[in-house]
Amino acid sequence: MAVIAAAPRGWAVFLDRDGTLNRHVIRDGRRGSPWRLDDLSLVEDAVSAAARLRRAGARLFVVTNQPDVERGFLRRDELNKMHALLADVLGVSAAYVCPHTAERRCRCRKPASRLLHLAADDFAVRLPESFVVGDRATDAQAGLNAGLTAVLLTTSARPSTVPAMSYATTLTSAVTLILRKRDQASATLIERNLEWNSAQ
Ligand SMILES: [Mg+2]
Ligand SMILES: [Zn+2]
Numbered sequence: 001m002a003v004i005a006a007a008p009r010g011w012a013v014f015l016d017r018d019g020t021l022n023r024h025v026i027r028d029g030r031r032g033s034p035w036r037l038d039d040l041s042l043v044e045d046a047v048s049a050a051a052r053l054r055r056a057g058a059r060l061f062v063v064t065n066q067p068d069v070e071r072g073f074l075r076r077d078e079l080n081k082m083h084a085l086l087a088d089v090l091g092v093s094a095a096y097v098c099p100h101t102a103e104r105r106c107r108c109r110k111p112a113s114r115l116l117h118l119a120a121d122d123f124a125v126r127l128p129e130s131f132v133v134g135d136r137a138t139d140a141q142a143g144l145n146a147g148l149t150a151v152l153l154t155t156s157a158r159p160s161t162v163p164a165m166s167y168a169t170t171l172t173s174a175v176t177l178i179l180r181k182r183d184q185a186s187a188t189l190i191e192r193n194l195e196w197n198s199a200q
């Protein structure tokens with residue numbers, strides 16, 4: 001019997017977690033990830049940003065490096081509780097986690113794009129029409145590596161020299177950018193169809 005793979009059909013936004021959807025936890029003056037559900041505090045525009053993306057038809061995924069799992073500070077059950085909350089409150093379809101430290105040289109830690117490909121396979125996502133949003137260059141790089149468009153959150157807006165990457169200062173403005181790019185892409189498609197039809 002021939003096995004026919006499902007054709008990729010949807011587009012998605014791959015969201016980094018710490019510093020993007022929720023605030024970092026400061027320990028000894030350093031930014032870290034929450035270790036308990038009680039320490040997970042969403043950024044103020046996370047709910048509205050996620051809702052706008054979902055209304056526009058995007059599936060949402062969290063892709064996150066959590067090396068504190070391997071270090072023994074972060075328990076899997078706490079992590080699962082946090083991600084269940086993100087599913088409930090933000091409508092995230094699934095969270096993909098790299099639990100390794102950099103020393104492990106695994107293939108799932110961002111900037112590697114393995115977790116994006118896994119999600120794309122699991123949920124039939126069209127990666128070239130999808131976006132990644134994060135607060136670190138490694139988030140953007142993971143997206144660019146997989147052929148996505150990247151939005152990097154920064155403290156000051158600036159032009160980008162990489163065509164597939166933009167900067168935004170808030171999650172809200174990142175979403176506005178993404179929706180504008182989606183509109184532009186569909187307008188270009190309609191124009192091409194009109195040209196094609198009038199050439200008939
Ligand atoms: Mg981050
Ligand atoms: Zn890993």
